[in-house]
Amino acid sequence: MASRHVPNRIILTEDQVPKQWYNLRADMKELPEPLLNPGTMQPLKEEELYPVFCKELAHQELDDQTRYVDIPEEILAYYKTYRPSPLHRAYRLEEELGTPAKIYFKFEGNNTSGSHKLNSAIAQAYYAKKQGLTGLTTETGAGQWGTALAMACAHFHLPLTVYMVKGSFNQKPYRRSIIQTFGAEIIPSPSDTTNAGRAILAQSPETAGSLGCAISEAVEKAVTTEGCRYVLGSVLNQVLLHQSVIGLEAKAALELADEYPDVVIGCAGGGSNLGGLIAPFMRDKLLNRTDPRFIAVEPASCPSLTRGKYVYDFCDTAKVTPLAKMYTLGSGFIPGANHAGGLRYHGMSPILSKLYHDGLMEAVSYEQTSVFEAAAFFSAVEGIVPAPESAHAIRAAIDEALRCKGTGEAKTILFGLTGTGYFDMAAYEQYLNGSMTDIIPTDEALANYLP
């Protein structure tokens, strides 16, 4: 197998591209715990989600039986404008590391929103349009989700309001501009457009906001506006379903190269990329066909898997969302100013939380200076400047490859490169000029928020 020539970029042909999403829950022996209605503490029914989510997405959220879901024609047509995404063989990286390991990465940054978020954004916008909705709301932290959803909504002529964490809104004017260029309205959160925002502003007028707070505002705005619903770019089961296209394509491309991963690595904030990437490989493991390792990589500043608790918690700060059983640092936890804005969520996808809890997946955390060291090295070697989020997976993949160098094992490593770092150059500049520091919460600090 090793003698076989593998190109440095494998791209599936149109007939090799997946036409269905894969729902991992259908193969899990033990399902994740259900979402609870915080009023009744009973499992949520599909209808109870209708005021917040559009109907088809509410259905997908709770459907743990349907194994394969047909991707609607309209979404397949849109996918064709930027998918299949390439699977890269990182020959240069292997060479520079002097490792016998074979390193592959699935690159999702080559669409013009810059990240994998578009895979779910276009699906959510499609179902909303199909239901005849007249508007959507969402929140964004780093801005990748806001950008992707703004692109998707522009495609379907669907008005969008984005609540952007005020700190990011002020620090990243260009993210703001790109979202506006796609035609969305963007509001710094907390704002005076919602009760949740006004309450927080009354308490702390100078706050830079948080993702949990922006979620509260976006949900409130959706449920109080006629014809409007809320959409979310991670954590949810429906999002992992849509993102399974990443893993399905990666598996098909590896098959063309006659390869199968020994280790699958992805960064984990809410879990959208990691859950999508590992899905078909985890299926093999659940069915005892193969036994790959799975590694979730999170920032040391926001270590929900490695230092959080597996309990029911709210998904937002103002506690207006359902309760989810997940690894969480507490819905009141606000992580330090880590540059990987997409990994600064207090909780974790219930599906991934369950897999981790059951010992089917590992987790590791890294400090940001170590992550940026890997990012800068990777940029020069592979010619792709990764998003800080994605660089967490690069760091772990490099360390795994270096271990292989020690042991002489020619492992096949697959990692997810979720996006590009074009809008994160201020962070790179900090790293390059030596002014970047690490932020690791103390046990005492975490204890203040842990449920």
Add this chain to the structure above:
Amino acid sequence: MASRHVPNRIILTEDQVPKQWYNLRADMKELPEPLLNPGTMQPLKEEELYPVFCKELAHQELDDQTRYVDIPEEILAYYKTYRPSPLHRAYRLEEELGTPAKIYFKFEGNNTSGSHKLNSAIAQAYYAKKQGLTGLTTETGAGQWGTALAMACAHFHLPLTVYMVKGSFNQKPYRRSIIQTFGAEIIPSPSDTTNAGRAILAQSPETAGSLGCAISEAVEKAVTTEGCRYVLGSVLNQVLLHQSVIGLEAKAALELADEYPDVVIGCAGGGSNLGGLIAPFMRDKLLNRTDPRFIAVEPASCPSLTRGKYVYDFCDTAKVTPLAKMYTLGSGFIPGANHAGGLRYHGMSPILSKLYHDGLMEAVSYEQTSVFEAAAFFSAVEGIVPAPESAHAIRAAIDEALRCKGTGEAKTILFGLTGTGYFDMAAYEQYLNGSMTDIIPTDEALANYLP
């Protein structure tokens, strides 16, 4: 032909990808005038270029006989990491415009340097490495060329020094960071590292610099450093040769769709993209096989074709380069602060200048507010935020499509989308908030510099 289904993104398979560059000069009935040695006013010999360019590139610069040049294996291998680039059918744009025209665009922004510049950067870095050189110098204005060359030099472990126009250096810190992330040294120009720079600083200590001045510094640095040569990202014949890969791929992809362009449109600064895009179609025209129109689009603030003179002029400010016969506004001309930094060069490729002079190509200029109007519209419709340079071609393509709407003609329009605007969001912000203005030089102002 119209009933045939064309996908919205055509990607060539590996065996359909060009393995040779095409040298348009080999088919021109009248050749562009030769470069002159400013000392002797005689045509430059290949050997006279060796102190500045590496040997193979000096040869390519003067070779007007070889029709097809084999692309070396190492460059083909690198091209495979990001080429073939997609040819898009802009169905959504056609629909929004309500035009019967069929609009295609060749998208060169999907490599992680963000533009077409990488096509020549990797070639120039390869030949330099092959010759055993130990360093390269260049200049960059907007930063696309500097970014691409830094990526290419990182690939070949070749040290690079980039002289970046000081105004851009200060206004675009993220461009600076990305070039540094790829491992290149970057120096704001004018600087105290060269005689040319020191002379200009002595005269005007507060100057923001210019492209012509940065070229002077980069050339001086190269010729005074052992083992070092200078490389340039546009204007030169060698660059147009490398960029012919754009046009060759576009032509092959159109053939798959059973199409041939009635009009080919590209933005023109130094001419690297336009020259590459039109090359194989211009060949057809020169051989009387077809008769497409070609349109060069330039900014109203730097109108070398539409308001310049076709004469011999220097390529830089300090007059250290050879003389080239080209459309020029004068080597001392410094355009107003147009946001399309890649189109702010006082001259134009001698090949394109000759074609324009001989009536084989048209030219048009646009004001930047009109260009950004097209860019913002295109972003929302096609989901790609174009670089300001590329948006000039979009503006012209839209206007051509609207004329078709008037006449009912179903013309096939092909334009070059050279890159993404991720590093130009400050300009988009100006456009969105209404503070962007137009800068059109008066005849009197131009007369000060015209040769």
